[in-house]
Every structure is written in C-alpha cells, then in structure tokens.
Amino acid sequence: MGTVTTHLASQARSIFDDLGYTVSDDGEEIRAERKWRVVRVTPMPEPADAPTSGEFRCFVTRAGKCTALKQRLARQNVCYEWAIISVEDDGSYEVCDATTFA
Helix, strand or coil: CCHHHHHHHHHHHHHHHHCCCEEEEECCEEEEEECCEEEEEEECCCCCCCCCCCCEEEEEEECCCHHHHHHHHHHHCCCCEEEEEEECCCCCEEEEEEECCC
C-alpha cells in the first residue's frame, strides 16, 4: 500500500472510529462494524474500479476526486449501497455522495 493510500486508510479508520464503529484491517480494506451493520471501507486516492460485490461500502478519497469516483461507480452499476467520503489534508471530511436501494 502506497504512502497516500496508507494515509487515507489511517484517516478512514479514525473517521469510523469517531462514529462509534469497531474498526479492523481486512487486507486492502477496512472493516467497520456497529450493531448489525458491517461496512467495507476502501481507501481510494484515485478513482479506480470498485469491488463488484458487497452490501454496504464506503469509499474514502481525496477532496476533488468525488465526482470522478461517483461517475465511475455509476458506469460500473454496482449493486450495493455505497457512500463516498472526501478527506482534506487537515483531516476534515464530508460525505460527498451516497446511494441506497429501496
């Protein structure tokens, strides 16, 4: 894992920990658990192909990369609920997009 990805992973762990999730490493991803929900968190410094399976996923990327990542997810037509969190260098973040299935 490169330095940028490692830094994003650290920020993602911190975000989900602050939100009350139990956080653990799961290979290249992070597993965030709270109550009945397990969220697979993927640090993604640059838009790339997203995993093809899952139930709940969150992609953590740098500020300015959200639109490109959202477009990539739309093109892939993934069949799971997802969110994108945009992280600034100072550690501040915002949920810049999300989807749900009814």
